[in-house]
Amino acid sequence: MRMVVVGGVAAGLSAASRARRLDRSLEIVVLEKGARISYGACGLPYFIEGQVRSIEDLVVYTPEFFERERDIRIRTGCEVIAVQHGRREVVLRSGERIGYDRLVWAAGSRPIEKAPGGHILNFQTDEDAERLHAFLREKHPRNTAIIGGGYMGLEMAAALRARGLEVTVFHDATTLLNREDDWLTKRVAARLSRCRIDLRLNTRAGSPESLPFDLVLLSSGARPNVEPLVDAGAETGRGGALRVDDRMETSLRGIYAAGDCCETNHVVTGRPVWIPLGTTANKTGRVAGANATGARERFEGIAGTSIVRIAGLAVAVTGLSSQQARREGFSPVEVVIEERSRPKYFHGRKVAVQLVADRNSRRLLGAAITGDDGVIGRINVLATALAAKMRVADLLSLDLAYSPPYAPVMDPLLIAAQQLIRVLE
Amino acid sequence: MRMVVVGGVAAGLSAASRARRLDRSLEIVVLEKGARISYGACGLPYFIEGQVRSIEDLVVYTPEFFERERDIRIRTGCEVIAVQHGRREVVLRSGERIGYDRLVWAAGSRPIEKAPGGHILNFQTDEDAERLHAFLREKHPRNTAIIGGGYMGLEMAAALRARGLEVTVFHDATTLLNREDDWLTKRVAARLSRCRIDLRLNTRAGSPESLPFDLVLLSSGARPNVEPLVDAGAETGRGGALRVDDRMETSLRGIYAAGDCCETNHVVTGRPVWIPLGTTANKTGRVAGANATGARERFEGIAGTSIVRIAGLAVAVTGLSSQQARREGFSPVEVVIEERSRPKYFHGRKVAVQLVADRNSRRLLGAAITGDDGVIGRINVLATALAAKMRVADLLSLDLAYSPPYAPVMDPLLIAAQQLIRVLE
Numbered sequence: 001m002r003m004v005v006v007g008g009v010a011a012g013l014s015a016a017s018r019a020r021r022l023d024r025s026l027e028i029v030v031l032e033k034g035a036r037i038s039y040g041a042c043g044l045p046y047f048i049e050g051q052v053r054s055i056e057d058l059v060v061y062t063p064e065f066f067e068r069e070r071d072i073r074i075r076t077g078c079e080v081i082a083v084q085h086g087r088r089e090v091v092l093r094s095g096e097r098i099g100y101d102r103l104v105w106a107a108g109s110r111p112i113e114k115a116p117g118g119h120i121l122n123f124q125t126d127e128d129a130e131r132l133h134a135f136l137r138e139k140h141p142r143n144t145a146i147i148g149g150g151y152m153g154l155e156m157a158a159a160l161r162a163r164g165l166e167v168t169v170f171h172d173a174t175t176l177l178n179r180e181d182d183w184l185t186k187r188v189a190a191r192l193s194r195c196r197i198d199l200r201l202n203t204r205a206g207s208p209e210s211l212p213f214d215l216v217l218l219s220s221g222a223r224p225n226v227e228p229l230v231d232a233g234a235e236t237g238r239g240g241a242l243r244v245d246d247r248m249e250t251s252l253r254g255i256y257a258a259g260d261c262c263e264t265n266h267v268v269t270g271r272p273v274w275i276p277l278g279t280t281a282n283k284t285g286r287v288a289g290a291n292a293t294g295a296r297e298r299f300e301g302i303a304g305t306s307i308v309r310i311a312g313l314a315v316a317v318t319g320l321s322s323q324q325a326r327r328e329g330f331s332p333v334e335v336v337i338e339e340r341s342r343p344k345y346f347h348g349r350k351v352a353v354q355l356v357a358d359r360n361s362r363r364l365l366g367a368a369i370t371g372d373d374g375v376i377g378r379i380n381v382l383a384t385a386l387a388a389k390m391r392v393a394d395l396l397s398l399d400l401a402y403s404p405p406y407a408p409v410m411d412p413l414l415i416a417a418q419q420l421i422r423v424l425e
Numbered sequence: 426m427r428m429v430v431v432g433g434v435a436a437g438l439s440a441a442s443r444a445r446r447l448d449r450s451l452e453i454v455v456l457e458k459g460a461r462i463s464y465g466a467c468g469l470p471y472f473i474e475g476q477v478r479s480i481e482d483l484v485v486y487t488p489e490f491f492e493r494e495r496d497i498r499i500r501t502g503c504e505v506i507a508v509q510h511g512r513r514e515v516v517l518r519s520g521e522r523i524g525y526d527r528l529v530w531a532a533g534s535r536p537i538e539k540a541p542g543g544h545i546l547n548f549q550t551d552e553d554a555e556r557l558h559a560f561l562r563e564k565h566p567r568n569t570a571i572i573g574g575g576y577m578g579l580e581m582a583a584a585l586r587a588r589g590l591e592v593t594v595f596h597d598a599t600t601l602l603n604r605e606d607d608w609l610t611k612r613v614a615a616r617l618s619r620c621r622i623d624l625r626l627n628t629r630a631g632s633p634e635s636l637p638f639d640l641v642l643l644s645s646g647a648r649p650n651v652e653p654l655v656d657a658g659a660e661t662g663r664g665g666a667l668r669v670d671d672r673m674e675t676s677l678r679g680i681y682a683a684g685d686c687c688e689t690n691h692v693v694t695g696r697p698v699w700i701p702l703g704t705t706a707n708k709t710g711r712v713a714g715a716n717a718t719g720a721r722e723r724f725e726g727i728a729g730t731s732i733v734r735i736a737g738l739a740v741a742v743t744g745l746s747s748q749q750a751r752r753e754g755f756s757p758v759e760v761v762i763e764e765r766s767r768p769k770y771f772h773g774r775k776v777a778v779q780l781v782a783d784r785n786s787r788r789l790l791g792a793a794i795t796g797d798d799g800v801i802g803r804i805n806v807l808a809t810a811l812a813a814k815m816r817v818a819d820l821l822s823l824d825l826a827y828s829p830p831y832a833p834v835m836d837p838l839l840i841a842a843q844q845l846i847r848v849l850e
Contacts, residue, residue, distance in 0.1 A: 010834065043768065043829045052770045267824070278834050279827045300822035307826035316826050343468065345477045376831040377802015383824050384806050388813030397725035399692070399808050401732035401741050402704045404468045406801040409435065409703050 001026050003292055004090060004098060006080050007106035008032030009041065010278050011259025013061070014285025015104040015292065016072045023293040029098065030066070031078040031090070033107075036126050037063055042278050044129040045152070048136070049159035055126050080107070083232040085252050090228075102254060102292040105229055105242065106285060109222035109260040109276055113147070113208075120208045120216045123156055132217070141165060141214030147205050148220035149176040151308050154188065156217055157197050158311040168198040168213070170205035172220070177308065178275075179368070181321035183336060183354055187370045191313040222276060224261040237263045239274035246298045248288035258288035265301035267387055268319050268365055269328050275304045305383040307376050314375035318383040319366025322356050331359040335419045339412040341374025343404045349373055353416040355382075355392070362391045362424055378413055392420050426451050428717055429515060429523060431505050432531035433457030434466065435703050436684025438486070439710025440529040440717065441497045448718040454523065455491070456503040456515070458532075461551050462488055467703050469554040470577070473561070474584035480551050505532070508657040510677050515653075527679060527717040530667065531710060532650035534685040534701055538572070538633075538643040545633045545641045548581055557642070566590060566639030572630050573645035574601040576733050579613065581642055582622050583736040593623040593638070595630035597645070602733065603700075604793070606746035608761060608779055612795045616738040647701060649686040662688045664699035671723045673713035681713035690726035692812055693744050693790055694753050700729045730808040732801050739800035743808040744791025747781050756784040760844040764837040766799025768829045774798055778841040780807075780817070787816045787849055803838055817845050 003019055005012045008030045016028050030037070036059065043058040052058060063074035082091040089097045115122040121135065122128045135141070144160050146153050149171030161167045169192070175185045185201070192199045208216045224241040226234070235243040235251040242250050242262040250257050260276035264284060280302050287299040307316035325332035334356045342348035351371030357364050367382040369375045385395060395417035402409050428444055430437045433455045441453050455462070461484065468483040477483060488499035507516040514522045540547040546560065547553045560566070569585050571578050574596030586592045594617070600610045610626070617624045633641045649666040651659070660668040660676040667675050667687040675682050685701035689709060705727050712724040732741040750757035759781045767773035776796030782789050792807040794800045810820060820842035827834050 040768070040829065040834065042827070042834070043770070046770065046829055057770055277827070279825065282835060283822065300819075301824075303824040305824040305826045307828045307831055309828060309830045314831065318824070318826070343465070345468070345471065345482055376826050377805055380802055380806045380823075380825045381809050383826070384809040384813070384815075387819065387823055388809070388815065390809075390813065394725075394812065397708065398805075398812055399726075399728040399730040399743070400704065400805045401730045401743070401801050401808070402467070402702070403732045403734060404465065404471055405734040406732050406739065409465060409467070410707055 001101045002099065003028050003102040003104065004100035005030045005104045005106060006090065007108055007259065008037035008074060008076065009039065009108060010281035011108070011285035011288070012104065012106035013038050013066070014282045015106060015256070015258055015289030016066070017070060018286045018289035019293045020070045020072055022290055022295060026293060028071070029073045029075065031080055031092070031098070032074065032076045033079040034125060034127060035076050037061070037074055037076060039126055041125070044123070044126065045155040045159045047129055048132060048156065049162050055129060080228055083228045085232045085255065103256070104288050104292050105250070105255060105257040105261060106259045106281070106288070107225035107261050109224045111218060112221045112223050113218040115218045119214060120218065122218050123152060124222070135215065136163070139214065143168070143213050144215040144217060145170060145205060145211050145213040146217045146219055147208065148218070149199070150178055150219060150221060151306070153217070153219035154310045155308060156219065157192065158195065161195050161197050161311065168200065170200050170203050172202065172204050174202045177315065177317070179317055179321055180323035181368060184315065184317070184321070184368045184370070187352065188310060188313070188315055191311050195311045222260070224274070226261050229255065237272050237274070241274040243272070247291045247296065248284055248299055249291065256288035256292045258284035264299065267301040267303050273302070273304065275302060277306055300387070303383045303386045305379060307379060312372060313370055314372065315370050316375050316379035317366070317368045318379050319364070319386045320356060321366055321368065325356055325358070325365045330365055332356050332365060333359050333420065333423050335416060335423055337412060337416045337419055339415055340408055341371060341412065342406060343408055346405050348408065351375060351378070351412050353378065353412050355416045355420050357392045357420055357424065359424065362393065364390055364392055364395065381413060392417055392424060396421060426526045427524065428453050428527040428529065429525035430455045430529045430531060431515065432533055432684065433462035433499060433501065434464065434533060435706035436533070436710035436713070437529065437531035438463050438491070439707045440531060440681070440683055440714030441491070442495060443711045443714035444718045445495045445497055447715055447720060451718060453496070454498045454500065456505055456517070456523070457499065457501045458504040459550060459552065460501050462486070462499055462501060464551050466550070469548070469551065470580040470584045472554055473557060473581065474587050480554060505653055508653045510657045510680065528681070529713050529717050530654055530675070530680060530682040530686060531684045531713070532686050534647035534649045536643060537646045537648050540643045544639060545643065547643050548577060549647070560640065561588070564639065568593070568638050569640040569642060570595060570630060570636050570638040571642045571644055572633065573643070574624070575603055575644060575646060576731070578642070578644035579735045580733060581644065582617065583620065586620050586622050586736065593625065595625050595628050597627065597629050599627045602740065604742055604746055605748035606793060609740065609742070609746070609793045609795070612777065613735060613738070613740055616736050620736045647685070649699070651686050654680065662697050662699070666699040668697070672716045672721065673709055673724055674716065681717045683709035683713035689724065692726040692728050698727070698729065700727060702731055725812070728808045728811045730804060732804060737797060738795055739797065740795050741800050741804035742791070742793045743804050744789070744811045745781060746791055746793065750781055750783070750790045755790055757781050757790060758784050758845065758848050760841060760848055762837065762841045762844055764840055765833055766796060766837065767831060768833055771830050773833065776800060776803070776837050778803065778837050780841045780845050782817045782845055782849065784849065787818065789815055789817055789820065806838060817842055817849060821846060
């Protein structure tokens with residue numbers, strides 16, 4: 001029995017590792033298009049910023065580790081261009097064919113706008129980061145245009161600003177970070193403005209070639225790498241990502257998918273979404289890998305939790321914004337409070353908490369938190385509350401830890417919940 | 426209609442404030458034994474350590490604020506020595522009688538061992554802290570014995586060590602911090618040892634007067650202030666604390682209790698416990714205050730979540746330890762893992778996570794976390810999971826936030842849950 005895994009980053013390697021743990025006799029082959037496997041792509045902006053000295057520092061495991069410790073064969077530089085599911089074969093760009101009994105598709109995503117090179121670059125892979133790094137070192141650009149105000153775009157804006165470049169961000173929608181939330185967009189815009197990053201909301205940049213900037217970064221979004229599977233007959237859904245059931249099996253029996261190339265279920269709406277993130281890649285990879293060996297595990301879905309640091313500001317979200325909730329058929333009610341993350345005498349900084357609940361069911365639907373610290377723990381509490389389908393009243397009685405060095409006696413989350421209860425009454 | 430609240434710190438003032446919000450016409454009188462109201466008693470060790478410059482900095486609200494903004498009458502220096510519930514009167518030490526229609530008892534707790542003064546002091550109230558502060562300034566003690574390894578004892582041990590004193594802690598049990606947990610005790614003991622605090626576990630100090638130390642702090646535990654209510658016929662339970670129903674009403678109709686003087690329900694066991702903490706005081710105060718005005722709110726109970734900083738080490742717990750779980754009739758299974766709180770290149774420090782689950786139901790029962798950072802957010806996630814009665818498998822699929830400045834892609838909580846699943850399988 002041979003399992004072939006397409007993709008050697010988060011999802012693919014999680015799948016391969018889990019499969020090996022459950023089945024010692026399976027032959028496992030991972031095919032990775034690029035030259036590196038198992039690197040933390042989310043760390044790339046910090047390589048540009050200078051916090052990470054080398055991309056090698058982002059590599060968690062080497063191919064040798066997988067071969068030696070886990071008996072997993074790793075083949076880099078292998079791009080799969082076709083899947084012939086009837087014959088149980090994948091076809092590589094080289095023409096080589098590799099047979100499989102089980103296939104896990106974890107081919108990730110790629111930028112919607114492909115950069116031509118020169119001073120117009122993408123920023124998604126390790127190779128992109130190396131290209132940009134070399135460009136910065138050799139060309140000393142003084143200004144840059146970043147096309148796209150998603151996570152990567154804004155992290156890169158801050159990283160390049162920290163390196164002294166003049167930065168302009170063009171974003172073709174009115175709200176940032178793939179979150180339809182005017183409040184959150186305002187908080188982020190204020191921080192960008194404080195660092196003198198020029199943010200142009202609701203503005204199309206036009207042709208990258210025509211922009212008068214020393215450096216142009218294309219970061220306007222991603223699309224899933226699914227074409228060979230779609231050609232083989234797999235169904236797709238949101239954003240063109242692969243449809244999967246709750247066992248991460250695609251519509252093609254025996255082919256599982258994981259990571260950025262497939263949909264997941266949203267725990268608040270119960271409906272499929274496409275929110276490609278590294279944590280989800282790891283979790284769906286584990287489930288896909290297990291089920292490809294014959295296990296019957298379920299992936300419970302995601303809350304869309306994420307956090308990003310933008311010029312020192314932690315910006316975190318989970319669940320739905322009011323706008324998103326309304327579109328999903330809820331009657332959202334929203335509050336925003338601002339409180340210290342710790343007592344003043346322990347250098348507590350202001351943390352702003354937005355909670356969204358449904359007027360009818362009084363269930364928590366989503367949240368956003370911004371602040372210079374004390375953000376991640378609190379968004380994680382709310383992500384847990386969403387998974388448990390808690391109502392706002394349940395939040396009120398949460399027994400959260402208190403001690404002056406770490407939190408105020410009435411946690412900002414509880415204060416926000418109290419306000420929301422009042423609005424709901 | 427007059428509501429009398431006995432106690433002017435966390436629980437009493439929460440009750441009074443909530444009552445005022447729900448009932449604008451009620452007469453509300455708060456009777457406080459001491460001279461100060463509304464101070465953060467948990468901040469007192471930091472006053473001794475020097476982080477807080479004055480106890481006034483710990484005062485959240487003044488009596489004038491309550492009178493002016495909330496129309497709540499505050500009377501300090503008023504100790505209630507008897508309750509005559511038949512006549513709806515409390516009797517003050519001065520002999521004065523004050524009638525009530527509704528009574529909220531929030532009289533807190535006091536040290537089991539009362540210090541005689543001189544170089545033998547307690548450390549519970551603002552007045553205790555002032556006495557100790559003056560002693561340190563005037564007598565320049567070079568060494569101190571602390572009797573009791575609970576929260577306050579260990580915080581004070583670290584605070585006095587930070588001021589340069591030689592510190593010996595005598596603790597008459599084998600486990601610290603009111604938690605029957607050998608693992609946690611070992612972690613804490615290691616940190617104390619690193620700061621050269623001499624910890625004597627399972628050791629009775631003997632008579633404080635006979636101890637050869639310049640300063641002796643008695644911190645061997647607290648007992649609830651309930652005598653006047655008990656004399657009036659109120660029932661007590663664990664630790665001598667007042668029995669209350671889930672509406673915070675005592676066994677005496679029309680008398681509500683809140684804070685350190687009463688029991689609460691434990692969300693894991695569903696049974697009453699007595700775990701006096703400031704956060705619980707605030708929450709039970711709100712419920713008692715509301716119900717005393719005729720509302721019908723419930724207090725859902727506590728998970729026993731707490732955090733303490735001991736010489737830089739954050740030590741946090743929630744729910745039950747294995748030993749406690751066994752005594753409650755569960756079949757506990759426990760794992761401990763140690764992982765970085767953030768990637769290494771973001772200065773991630775090791776955080777140790779202990780999870781306890783029930784072998785039969787696979788429910789999470791409790792947790793403990795220690796580390797120099799990244800502790801409070803994680804214990805709060807687990808406290809939320811306990812409130813939601815989550816199973817270990819539910820933890821595995823929690824959608825926790827990830828970004829290199831804040832967390833690793835596989836959060837230590839998820840790694841611990843994975844290990845625990847393996848043990849349960």
